[in-house]
Amino acid sequence: MEIIEKLNNKLLDQSSRKCKLDIEEYKQRALMYAEMEGAISVLSDMQSDKSYVYKPKTAWELGLNMQENPSEINSIWEEEIIKKIHPDDRLKKYIHELRFYELMDSMDAEIRADYSVLSKIRMEDKNNEYRFVKHRMFYIYSPDNGKLRFALCLYQIAMDQTLPSVSDFMIINMAKGEVIVKDKLNYQNILSKRELEILKYVGEGYASKEIAGFLSISINTVSRHRQNILEKLKVKNSVQAFKDSFY
Structure with a gap:
Protein backbone atom coordinates (compact mmCIF):
# COMPACT_ATOMS: atom_id res chain seq x y z
CA MET A 1 0.00 0.00 0.00
CA ASN A 186 -16.59 14.05 3.95
CA TYR A 187 -15.63 13.02 0.44
CA GLN A 188 -19.25 12.28 -0.52
CA ASN A 189 -19.99 16.02 -0.69
CA ILE A 190 -17.09 17.14 -2.85
CA LEU A 191 -16.04 14.24 -5.11
CA SER A 192 -17.80 12.80 -8.14
CA LYS A 193 -18.96 9.17 -8.21
CA ARG A 194 -15.98 8.19 -10.37
CA GLU A 195 -13.53 10.04 -8.10
CA LEU A 196 -14.99 8.23 -5.09
CA GLU A 197 -14.47 4.90 -6.88
CA ILE A 198 -10.84 5.75 -7.62
CA LEU A 199 -10.24 7.04 -4.09
CA LYS A 200 -11.54 3.75 -2.70
CA TYR A 201 -9.10 1.76 -4.85
CA VAL A 202 -6.25 4.10 -3.92
CA GLY A 203 -7.06 3.53 -0.25
CA GLU A 204 -6.90 -0.23 -0.80
CA GLY A 205 -3.38 0.11 -2.22
CA TYR A 206 -3.97 -0.40 -5.95
CA ALA A 207 -1.75 1.28 -8.55
CA SER A 208 -3.14 3.42 -11.36
CA LYS A 209 -2.66 0.65 -13.94
CA GLU A 210 -4.71 -1.77 -11.82
CA ILE A 211 -7.43 0.82 -11.20
CA ALA A 212 -7.64 1.51 -14.93
CA GLY A 213 -8.22 -2.20 -15.52
CA PHE A 214 -10.91 -2.45 -12.85
CA LEU A 215 -12.83 0.51 -14.25
CA SER A 216 -12.09 -0.10 -17.98
CA ILE A 217 -10.59 3.35 -18.45
CA SER A 218 -7.13 4.57 -19.50
CA ILE A 219 -4.25 5.17 -17.11
CA ASN A 220 -4.23 8.82 -18.20
CA THR A 221 -7.88 9.13 -17.13
CA VAL A 222 -7.06 7.61 -13.75
CA SER A 223 -4.15 10.03 -13.34
CA ARG A 224 -6.38 12.98 -14.20
CA HIS A 225 -8.99 11.89 -11.65
CA ARG A 226 -6.30 11.43 -9.00
CA GLN A 227 -5.04 14.95 -9.64
CA ASN A 228 -8.60 16.27 -9.38
CA ILE A 229 -8.99 14.47 -6.05
CA LEU A 230 -5.86 16.18 -4.71
CA GLU A 231 -7.06 19.59 -5.83
CA LYS A 232 -10.55 19.14 -4.39
CA LEU A 233 -9.34 17.83 -1.01
CA LYS A 234 -6.53 20.32 -0.45
CA VAL A 235 -6.54 22.38 2.73
CA LYS A 236 -4.32 25.26 3.78
CA ASN A 237 -0.66 24.38 4.27
CA SER A 238 -1.17 20.62 3.82
CA VAL A 239 -1.39 20.01 0.07
CA GLN A 240 1.98 18.21 0.17
CA ALA A 241 0.64 15.75 2.75
CA PHE A 242 -2.09 14.70 0.33
CA LYS A 243 0.43 14.39 -2.48
CA ASP A 244 2.60 12.22 -0.26
CA SER A 245 -0.43 10.06 0.47
CA PHE A 246 -1.23 9.27 -3.12
CA TYR A 247 2.11 9.25 -4.94
Whole structure:
Protein backbone atom coordinates (compact mmCIF):
# COMPACT_ATOMS: atom_id res chain seq x y z
CA MET A 1 0.00 0.00 0.00
CA GLU A 2 1.62 3.25 -1.18
CA ILE A 3 0.59 5.44 1.72
CA ILE A 4 1.99 2.96 4.26
CA GLU A 5 5.34 3.03 2.46
CA LYS A 6 5.34 6.83 2.60
CA LEU A 7 4.51 6.82 6.30
CA ASN A 8 7.19 4.23 7.02
CA ASN A 9 9.79 6.32 5.22
CA LYS A 10 8.90 9.32 7.35
CA LEU A 11 8.23 7.66 10.71
CA LEU A 12 10.82 4.91 11.10
CA ASP A 13 14.02 6.18 12.67
CA GLN A 14 17.07 5.82 10.42
CA SER A 15 19.38 7.92 12.60
CA SER A 16 22.77 6.47 13.51
CA ARG A 17 22.59 8.32 16.82
CA LYS A 18 20.21 6.22 18.89
CA CYS A 19 17.62 7.53 21.31
CA LYS A 20 18.24 6.68 24.95
CA LEU A 21 14.67 7.05 26.21
CA ASP A 22 13.71 4.07 28.40
CA ILE A 23 11.19 1.90 26.56
CA GLU A 24 10.05 0.31 29.85
CA GLU A 25 9.02 3.71 31.23
CA TYR A 26 6.83 4.41 28.21
CA LYS A 27 5.36 0.91 28.25
CA GLN A 28 4.23 1.63 31.82
CA ARG A 29 2.62 4.86 30.67
CA ALA A 30 0.75 2.98 27.94
CA LEU A 31 -0.43 0.39 30.47
CA MET A 32 -1.67 3.15 32.77
CA TYR A 33 -3.82 4.67 30.01
CA ALA A 34 -5.37 1.25 29.38
CA GLU A 35 -6.09 0.67 33.06
CA MET A 36 -7.24 4.19 33.99
CA GLU A 37 -9.24 5.11 30.88
CA GLY A 38 -10.32 1.73 29.53
CA ALA A 39 -8.67 2.63 26.22
CA ILE A 40 -6.85 0.20 23.98
CA SER A 41 -3.33 1.58 24.21
CA VAL A 42 -0.73 1.09 21.47
CA LEU A 43 2.86 2.22 21.99
CA SER A 44 4.84 2.17 18.72
CA ASP A 45 8.63 2.37 18.83
CA MET A 46 10.05 3.94 15.65
CA GLN A 47 13.60 2.95 16.58
CA SER A 48 12.92 -0.80 16.76
CA ASP A 49 9.86 -0.96 14.44
CA LYS A 50 7.78 -2.61 17.17
CA SER A 51 4.46 -1.97 18.92
CA TYR A 52 3.11 -2.94 22.32
CA VAL A 53 -0.67 -3.28 22.65
CA TYR A 54 -2.48 -3.10 26.00
CA LYS A 55 -6.08 -4.31 25.91
CA PRO A 56 -8.73 -3.50 28.52
CA LYS A 57 -12.35 -4.74 28.23
CA THR A 58 -12.87 -2.29 25.37
CA ALA A 59 -10.86 -4.70 23.21
CA TRP A 60 -13.31 -7.50 23.89
CA GLU A 61 -16.22 -5.24 22.89
CA LEU A 62 -14.46 -4.61 19.59
CA GLY A 63 -13.87 -8.32 19.02
CA LEU A 64 -10.09 -8.24 19.41
CA ASN A 65 -7.97 -11.19 20.53
CA MET A 66 -7.53 -11.03 24.30
CA GLN A 67 -5.26 -14.08 24.67
CA GLU A 68 -2.04 -12.09 24.47
CA ASN A 69 -2.30 -9.04 26.69
CA PRO A 70 -0.15 -7.09 26.33
CA SER A 71 0.92 -8.21 22.88
CA GLU A 72 4.15 -7.36 21.09
CA ILE A 73 4.06 -6.72 17.32
CA ASN A 74 7.04 -6.57 14.97
CA SER A 75 5.66 -3.48 13.24
CA ILE A 76 4.65 0.07 14.10
CA TRP A 77 1.20 -0.75 12.63
CA GLU A 78 -1.36 -2.42 14.91
CA GLU A 79 -2.86 -4.45 12.05
CA GLU A 80 -5.44 -6.31 14.15
CA ILE A 81 -6.94 -2.96 15.17
CA ILE A 82 -6.46 -1.14 11.85
CA LYS A 83 -8.33 -3.78 9.84
CA LYS A 84 -11.42 -3.11 11.97
CA ILE A 85 -11.53 0.56 10.97
CA HIS A 86 -14.05 1.46 8.27
CA PRO A 87 -12.16 1.54 4.91
CA ASP A 88 -13.03 5.20 4.29
CA ASP A 89 -11.90 6.21 7.77
CA ARG A 90 -8.73 4.13 7.46
CA LEU A 91 -7.56 6.16 4.47
CA LYS A 92 -8.48 9.43 6.18
CA LYS A 93 -6.60 8.30 9.30
CA TYR A 94 -3.43 7.67 7.29
CA ILE A 95 -3.72 11.03 5.53
CA HIS A 96 -4.29 12.83 8.81
CA GLU A 97 -1.30 11.13 10.44
CA LEU A 98 0.89 12.32 7.57
CA ARG A 99 -0.40 15.85 8.07
CA PHE A 100 0.27 15.62 11.79
CA TYR A 101 3.82 14.43 11.13
CA GLU A 102 4.41 17.30 8.67
CA LEU A 103 3.11 19.81 11.21
CA MET A 104 5.23 18.43 14.06
CA ASP A 105 8.30 18.29 11.82
CA SER A 106 7.93 22.01 11.08
CA MET A 107 7.70 23.01 14.78
CA ASP A 108 10.33 23.86 17.35
CA ALA A 109 11.15 20.87 19.54
CA GLU A 110 10.12 22.54 22.79
CA ILE A 111 6.45 22.97 21.79
CA ARG A 112 5.78 19.64 20.04
CA ALA A 113 4.49 18.03 23.24
CA ASP A 114 1.60 20.52 23.28
CA TYR A 115 -0.04 18.88 20.25
CA SER A 116 -2.01 15.71 19.63
CA VAL A 117 -4.49 14.14 17.22
CA LEU A 118 -8.12 13.69 18.24
CA SER A 119 -10.38 11.75 15.87
CA LYS A 120 -13.70 9.95 15.85
CA ILE A 121 -13.64 6.90 13.59
CA ARG A 122 -15.89 3.95 12.82
CA MET A 123 -14.72 0.50 13.91
CA GLU A 124 -16.31 -2.92 13.69
CA ASP A 125 -17.33 -4.39 17.04
CA LYS A 126 -17.73 -8.00 18.19
CA ASN A 127 -21.11 -8.13 16.41
CA ASN A 128 -19.60 -6.93 13.10
CA GLU A 129 -21.42 -3.60 13.43
CA TYR A 130 -19.71 -0.23 13.13
CA ARG A 131 -19.41 1.92 16.26
CA PHE A 132 -17.83 5.29 16.79
CA VAL A 133 -14.46 5.10 18.54
CA LYS A 134 -12.48 8.04 19.90
CA HIS A 135 -8.89 7.88 18.66
CA ARG A 136 -6.08 9.93 20.17
CA MET A 137 -2.44 10.02 19.15
CA PHE A 138 0.60 11.56 20.80
CA TYR A 139 4.18 11.84 19.53
CA ILE A 140 7.26 11.59 21.77
CA TYR A 141 10.51 12.90 20.31
CA SER A 142 14.03 11.88 21.28
CA PRO A 143 16.13 14.42 23.22
CA ASP A 144 19.24 12.64 21.86
CA ASN A 145 18.72 12.91 18.10
CA GLY A 146 15.56 15.03 17.73
CA LYS A 147 13.80 12.23 15.85
CA LEU A 148 10.33 10.86 16.49
CA ARG A 149 10.79 7.93 18.88
CA PHE A 150 7.35 6.86 20.10
CA ALA A 151 3.75 7.21 18.99
CA LEU A 152 1.06 6.47 21.54
CA CYS A 153 -2.39 5.67 20.10
CA LEU A 154 -5.52 5.29 22.24
CA TYR A 155 -8.81 3.74 21.08
CA GLN A 156 -11.85 4.26 23.29
CA ILE A 157 -15.51 3.56 22.46
CA ALA A 158 -17.24 6.94 22.08
CA MET A 159 -19.96 7.86 24.56
CA ASP A 160 -22.15 9.45 21.90
CA GLN A 161 -23.08 7.02 19.12
CA THR A 162 -25.92 9.14 17.72
CA LEU A 163 -23.94 11.55 15.55
CA PRO A 164 -24.22 11.48 11.74
CA SER A 165 -21.99 8.95 10.00
CA VAL A 166 -19.16 11.41 9.37
CA SER A 167 -15.81 11.06 11.09
CA ASP A 168 -13.99 13.95 12.72
CA PHE A 169 -10.24 14.43 12.38
CA MET A 170 -8.61 17.19 14.44
CA ILE A 171 -5.17 18.34 15.51
CA ILE A 172 -5.35 20.12 18.84
CA ASN A 173 -3.12 22.29 21.00
CA MET A 174 -3.66 20.74 24.43
CA ALA A 175 -1.90 23.56 26.29
CA LYS A 176 -4.26 26.21 24.89
CA GLY A 177 -7.35 24.06 24.39
CA GLU A 178 -7.50 25.05 20.73
CA VAL A 179 -8.31 23.15 17.55
CA ILE A 180 -5.46 23.79 15.09
CA VAL A 181 -6.74 21.73 12.15
CA LYS A 182 -10.26 20.39 11.80
CA ASP A 183 -11.41 18.34 8.83
CA LYS A 184 -14.68 16.57 8.28
CA LEU A 185 -13.12 15.08 5.14
CA ASN A 186 -16.59 14.05 3.95
CA TYR A 187 -15.63 13.02 0.44
CA GLN A 188 -19.25 12.28 -0.52
CA ASN A 189 -19.99 16.02 -0.69
CA ILE A 190 -17.09 17.14 -2.85
CA LEU A 191 -16.04 14.24 -5.11
CA SER A 192 -17.80 12.80 -8.14
CA LYS A 193 -18.96 9.17 -8.21
CA ARG A 194 -15.98 8.19 -10.37
CA GLU A 195 -13.53 10.04 -8.10
CA LEU A 196 -14.99 8.23 -5.09
CA GLU A 197 -14.47 4.90 -6.88
CA ILE A 198 -10.84 5.75 -7.62
CA LEU A 199 -10.24 7.04 -4.09
CA LYS A 200 -11.54 3.75 -2.70
CA TYR A 201 -9.10 1.76 -4.85
CA VAL A 202 -6.25 4.10 -3.92
CA GLY A 203 -7.06 3.53 -0.25
CA GLU A 204 -6.90 -0.23 -0.80
CA GLY A 205 -3.38 0.11 -2.22
CA TYR A 206 -3.97 -0.40 -5.95
CA ALA A 207 -1.75 1.28 -8.55
CA SER A 208 -3.14 3.42 -11.36
CA LYS A 209 -2.66 0.65 -13.94
CA GLU A 210 -4.71 -1.77 -11.82
CA ILE A 211 -7.43 0.82 -11.20
CA ALA A 212 -7.64 1.51 -14.93
CA GLY A 213 -8.22 -2.20 -15.52
CA PHE A 214 -10.91 -2.45 -12.85
CA LEU A 215 -12.83 0.51 -14.25
CA SER A 216 -12.09 -0.10 -17.98
CA ILE A 217 -10.59 3.35 -18.45
CA SER A 218 -7.13 4.57 -19.50
CA ILE A 219 -4.25 5.17 -17.11
CA ASN A 220 -4.23 8.82 -18.20
CA THR A 221 -7.88 9.13 -17.13
CA VAL A 222 -7.06 7.61 -13.75
CA SER A 223 -4.15 10.03 -13.34
CA ARG A 224 -6.38 12.98 -14.20
CA HIS A 225 -8.99 11.89 -11.65
CA ARG A 226 -6.30 11.43 -9.00
CA GLN A 227 -5.04 14.95 -9.64
CA ASN A 228 -8.60 16.27 -9.38
CA ILE A 229 -8.99 14.47 -6.05
CA LEU A 230 -5.86 16.18 -4.71
CA GLU A 231 -7.06 19.59 -5.83
CA LYS A 232 -10.55 19.14 -4.39
CA LEU A 233 -9.34 17.83 -1.01
CA LYS A 234 -6.53 20.32 -0.45
CA VAL A 235 -6.54 22.38 2.73
CA LYS A 236 -4.32 25.26 3.78
CA ASN A 237 -0.66 24.38 4.27
CA SER A 238 -1.17 20.62 3.82
CA VAL A 239 -1.39 20.01 0.07
CA GLN A 240 1.98 18.21 0.17
CA ALA A 241 0.64 15.75 2.75
CA PHE A 242 -2.09 14.70 0.33
CA LYS A 243 0.43 14.39 -2.48
CA ASP A 244 2.60 12.22 -0.26
CA SER A 245 -0.43 10.06 0.47
CA PHE A 246 -1.23 9.27 -3.12
CA TYR A 247 2.11 9.25 -4.94
